[in-house]
Amino acid sequence: MSVSTAAVGQSVCTPLPVLGRDVTVPLVTGGEVTYAALDYAASAPALQRVWDDVAAYAPYYGSVHRGAGYLSQLSTDLFENARRTVAEFLDCREDDQVVFTRSTTDSLNLLARALPADCQVFVFETEHHASLLPWQDARVTYLDAPRTPGQAVRTLERALAAREPYGPALVCVTGASNVTGEIWPVRELAAAAHAHGARIVLDAAQLAPHHPVSVRDLDVDWIAFSGHKLYAPFGSGVLAGRADWLREAEPYLAGGGASRIVTRREDGGVDVEWHETAARHEAGSPNVIGAYSIASACKALTEAGWDDLVARETRLIARVRAGLAEVPEVRVLSLFGDDAPRVGVISFVVEGWNSSHFAAALSAEYGIGVRDGLFCAHPLVRTLLGSDPQTQGECGAPEAAPGEKSLNAIRVSFGAGTPDEHIDRFVTAVKELTTQGAKWTYRTVEGRCVPAV
Numbered sequence: 001m002s003v004s005t006a007a008v009g010q011s012v013c014t015p016l017p018v019l020g021r022d023v024t025v026p027l028v029t030g031g032e033v034t035y036a037a038l039d040y041a042a043s044a045p046a047l048q049r050v051w052d053d054v055a056a057y058a059p060y061y062g063s064v065h066r067g068a069g070y071l072s073q074l075s076t077d078l079f080e081n082a083r084r085t086v087a088e089f090l091d092c093r094e095d096d097q098v099v100f101t102r103s104t105t106d107s108l109n110l111l112a113r114a115l116p117a118d119c120q121v122f123v124f125e126t127e128h129h130a131s132l133l134p135w136q137d138a139r140v141t142y143l144d145a146p147r148t149p150g151q152a153v154r155t156l157e158r159a160l161a162a163r164e165p166y167g168p169a170l171v172c173v174t175g176a177s178n179v180t181g182e183i184w185p186v187r188e189l190a191a192a193a194h195a196h197g198a199r200i201v202l203d204a205a206q207l208a209p210h211h212p213v214s215v216r217d218l219d220v221d222w223i224a225f226s227g228h229k230l231y232a233p234f235g236s237g238v239l240a241g242r243a244d245w246l247r248e249a250e251p252y253l254a255g256g257g258a259s260r261i262v263t264r265r266e267d268g269g270v271d272v273e274w275h276e277t278a279a280r281h282e283a284g285s286p287n288v289i290g291a292y293s294i295a296s297a298c299k300a301l302t303e304a305g306w307d308d309l310v311a312r313e314t315r316l317i318a319r320v321r322a323g324l325a326e327v328p329e330v331r332v333l334s335l336f337g338d339d340a341p342r343v344g345v346i347s348f349v350v351e352g353w354n355s356s357h358f359a360a361a362l363s364a365e366y367g368i369g370v371r372d373g374l375f376c377a378h379p380l381v382r383t384l385l386g387s388d389p390q391t392q393g394e395c396g397a398p399e400a401a402p403g404e405k406s407l408n409a410i411r412v413s414f415g416a417g418t419p420d421e422h423i424d425r426f427v428t429a430v431k432e433l434t435t436q437g438a439k440w441t442y443r444t445v446e447g448r449c450v451p452a453v
Contacts, residue, residue, distance in 0.1 A: 015312075016304060017048035018231065018417030025367045028440045028451045033367035036422035040229070041178050041345045041413035042371055044209060046293070047231040053296040054233070054289055064288055065257065065279075079288050082295035083278070089298035090223055090240050091214035097243045099278045100236065100291045104205040105130040107224035107239035108172070110281055111201055112138065114249035119168040122159055122198070124152070125379040126179075126335065131172050131203040131224075132379070138170075145383045148336055149185040153192055160196035169198035175207030179377050179384070179411070181317075181345030182336045183207065190219045201241070205229050209415055210313060210343035212306045215241065227294040231301070231416065236290025239281075247276045255283035301416070309416050313344050316414055316423050320346055323427030329353075329434045333384040333409060344418070347375070347411040349385070350434060355408045356449035361438040364451045366429040368422070371411045381409055 024032040037045055057078065062071030064079045083098045092098065101107045112134040115121070121135040124143045132142075141159055146152035156171065163169060171193040176183045186202055193200040201222040204213050208225045215223055222241030228234045251258040251274055258280050261273040274280050301309065321338075324330045329351040334340070350358050359372035374381045385407060412426060441452040 015419050016231075016300070016416045018045040019048060019051055020045050021417065021419070027367060028364040036366075036368040036425055038412045038414055038418070038422060038426055039369050039371050040209070040415045040418070041181075041206060041375075041411060043228045043234070044231050044415055045417055046233050047297060047300050047417070049300040050232050050293050050296040054293055057289070057292060061288070063285060075288050078292055079286060082291040085295035085298055086238055086240065086291075089213075089295075089302065090238075091216050092240055093215060095243060096215065096241050097246055097278045098238060098240045099246065099281050100286060100294075101224075101239055101281075102235060102287075103130075103228070103237040104128075104203060104224045104226045105134075105237075107237050108201070108203065109134040110239055110252045111170075111222060111224070111245075112136075113252055114245045114281075115170065116168040116245065116248075118165075119170055120163055121170050121172060122156060123172045124155075124174075125383065126177060127172065127174055127377065127380075128178050128203065128205070129376045129378070130205070131174060131201075132377075135172070145335060145380060149188070149340070153185060153188045156189055157192045157196070160192065160198055163196075166197070169193075169196070171198050171200040173200065173202060175202050175204045175213065176210065176343045176345070177335070177377075177380070178206050178345060179347050179375050179380050179409075180334050180336075181206070181342040181347075181413070182334065183211070183341040183343065186218045186220065194219070199242070206343060206345060209301075211310060227290060227297065230294060230297045232293035232297040233290065236287050236294050238294065243276075246278075246281060249281075250274075251283060252281040253283035257286070258283035304416065313415060316418060316420070317342060317344055317346070319420075319423050320412065320414075320427065324348060324430065327431055327434050330430065333381075335384070344414040345411065346413070347381075347384075347409045349409050350430075353433075354449065355410045356444075357438070357442055358433065359410050360442050360449040360451065361433055361440070362426070362429055364442075365433075365439055366425060368426055368429055370426075371413075373408045375409075375411055382407065385409065 023035045025035045026032050060071055060074050062075040064076040087098050108131050115138055120139045122141045123132055126145045143155050143159055146155055173189050174184055175186055190200045199221040202220045204223050204225040207213055209230045224239050227236035258274055259272050260275045263271050265271055324332055330348050333347045355372045359370050362368040362370055442449050443452045
């Protein structure tokens with residue numbers, strides 16, 4: 001059986017078909033409107049192509065690697081072909097491994113478990129918590145937020161040159177910020193890492209859905225990303241890159257699939273010989289549908305054409321930024337400045353507004369879904385807001401009533417499935433809210449700002 005799909009070639013002016021594009025939601029002011037999903041940085045809607053591929057495979061579902069039956073063999077082929085598709089999508093080296101995980105967070109925690117003894121990790125404070133926090137068992141050097149790409153490279157070079165004792169080291173860096181959308185100088189950071197005997201892992205959760213990512217061209221040692229940000233369903237991710245640290249580490253999970261041979265000893269114990277392939281860290285029955293959906297999304301984006309996708313998104317970014325620039329009360333958050341290359345992720349604050357209140361009004365009165373809070377990047381957002389980096393806060397909006405000062409921001413994010421109309425509606429809504437105010441009354445319930453009823 002072959003799971004066939006239609007070609008996905010699209011015009012530069014045409015968004016890719018995604019699930020939920022026709023969903024309508026109620027407004028507190030009355031009536032309904034087509035939902036404008038502008039929270040792609042959290043989870044992008046699944047491509048219709050991906051959903052169709054999964055639906056076509058579903059009747060042929062079978063357990064992989066262990067079954068002699070036709071469906072098991074088919075599923076095994078599908079699973080391993082998905083691995084090859086992802087390797088091609090990332091332009092991996094011939095001896096790289098592609099490990100299927102649950103998410104970017106899971107991937108980076110896996111790598112953290114595989115670090116050699118006495119490995120030192122270098123990570124900027126600007127990282128998402130998924131790449132900021134997994135290194136707790138290592139010696140970690142946290143680097144201050146740079147204000148230019150060049151400063152980022154110089155900061156890393158100084159830190160690497162000063163490290164003592166000289167031993168294994170790993171640099172972890174984002175490809176594109178989940179707060180500002182700014183693209184980081186990954187190739188230059190990789191060169192700096194390698195010049196000082198360190199390796200580098202790229203958190204591509206925000207970069208891979210928006211730009212082509214090449215292991216070879218960027219010269220990174222590993223790449224991690226999530227399916228749910230790459231237009232695939234929840235619950236799947238990838239860690240791809242060099243095999244040696246992964247092969248030498250104890251399995252991330254112990255169990256069937258990771259084990260090659262298990263024997264009883266004369267003393268009653270058990271000896272285990274673990275796989276040296278990606279299976280070493282994929283114990284248990286794998287998420288075949290998750291892996292296949294990622295591979296389907298990789299194919300869909302490649303076939304749509306990166307030049308067209310990037311050109312269209314660049315146009316949408318310019319439209320949003322131009323619209324926000326016309327609102328004096330809006331301050332867009334940025335590390336590298338207006339000229340920095342970026343993906344479709346923009347965070348901002350509005351003078352006189354609690355960010356949670358503003359986001360609630362966008363949803364309830366305009367049917368626009370954005371995100372407010374600290375975006376699981378607390379140190380970075382606090383640095384950009386000029387607040388005390390020690391101030392506590394939750395991943396979402398902290399307790400603050402409408403109109404009160406809050407330590408959070410608003411984030412609008414979009415991508416290959418975003419219609420132009422959603423961008424225009426968002427810009428119009430921001431202008432109306434700042435000039436006319438909210439049409440409804442809101443209150444804070446369990447830390448969230450919601451319409452009063």
